[in-house]
Amino acid sequence: MDGVQTGVKICGLTEEAGLEACVEYGADWIGFVFFERSPRYISALQAKALASRITGSIRKVGLFVRPDDTVLERVLDQVDLDILQLYTTPERAVQIQAKFGRPVWSSIPVASQADLPRLCTVERLLIEPKPPVHATRPGGNAQQLNWDLLHGWQPGYSWMLAGGLNPENVSQAVAITGAPAVDVSSGVESAPGIKSPDAIARFIHNARSPAVS
Numbered sequence: 001m002d003g004v005q006t007g008v009k010i011c012g013l014t015e016e017a018g019l020e021a022c023v024e025y026g027a028d029w030i031g032f033v034f035f036e037r038s039p040r041y042i043s044a045l046q047a048k049a050l051a052s053r054i055t056g057s058i059r060k061v062g063l064f065v066r067p068d069d070t071v072l073e074r075v076l077d078q079v080d081l082d083i084l085q086l087y088t089t090p091e092r093a094v095q096i097q098a099k100f101g102r103p104v105w106s107s108i109p110v111a112s113q114a115d116l117p118r119l120c121t122v123e124r125l126l127i128e129p130k131p132p133v134h135a136t137r138p139g140g141n142a143q144q145l146n147w148d149l150l151h152g153w154q155p156g157y158s159w160m161l162a163g164g165l166n167p168e169n170v171s172q173a174v175a176i177t178g179a180p181a182v183d184v185s186s187g188v189e190s191a192p193g194i195k196s197p198d199a200i201a202r203f204i205h206n207a208r209s210p211a212v213s
């Protein structure tokens with residue numbers, strides 16, 4: 001590690017207690033999920049109300065699955081998102097980044113080292129496990145990547161590790177992969193869609209206290 005603090009994104013906020021914990025314990029980013037089949041789905045109006053309670057420098061990420069322009073326009077009309085996290089093709093991600101003037105983070109499903117991209121054409125890549133075959137959503141499945149695939153990987157662009165992280169395993173995940181930033185949803189919940197303030201506090205602390213690998 002180079003001494004730079006690990007970035008932390010807490011994804012899938014739907015209620016005030018979770019949001020306040022993110023602010024209090026120093027998350028870098030919070031995520032709102034605009035995908036209706038997720039237990040963390042939030043409407044644009046609900047996200048707007050929650051976002052109005054944010055204090056400090058925490059940044060708002062909107063998560064979209066194969067969105068068309070109309071969906072993006074409708075949400076951005078209500079909530080001033082700082083970043084768009086996308087599950088779509090690389091070409092569409094670049095197009096959205098240019099059209100909507102916001103940094104885009106693209107999800108990359110990984111099952112082997114051959115899936116790790118050599119180039120990044122958006123602001124950041126989210127390295128996640130490929131979802132289970134019968135999954136109803138492309139992420140947020142509490143499924144863990146084989147971290148050994150990333151050991152020693154230095155892509156030369158910004159990236160973030162996601163998938164199956166929790167307060168108990170995040171320090172080891174950072175130590176093995178060298179991830180500069182981590183993203184969690186299921187692992188800090190007390191029930192689907194409901195965040196646990198205590199788990200958020202422990203996750204953020206442990207993400208920034210990497211184990212010796």
Ligand SMILES: O=C(O)c1ccccc1N[C@@H]1O[C@H](COP(=O)(O)O)[C@@H](O)[C@H]1O
Pocket residue numbers: 011012031033035038039040063065087126128137138139140141142143162163164165183184185186187
């Ligand atoms: O959280 C969701 O419901 C979700 C839905 C559709 C796409 C992505 C989703 N979540 C993202 O998935 C990863 C890992 O989640 P988990 O910690 O394993 O539950 C994370 O990037 C979330 O942003």
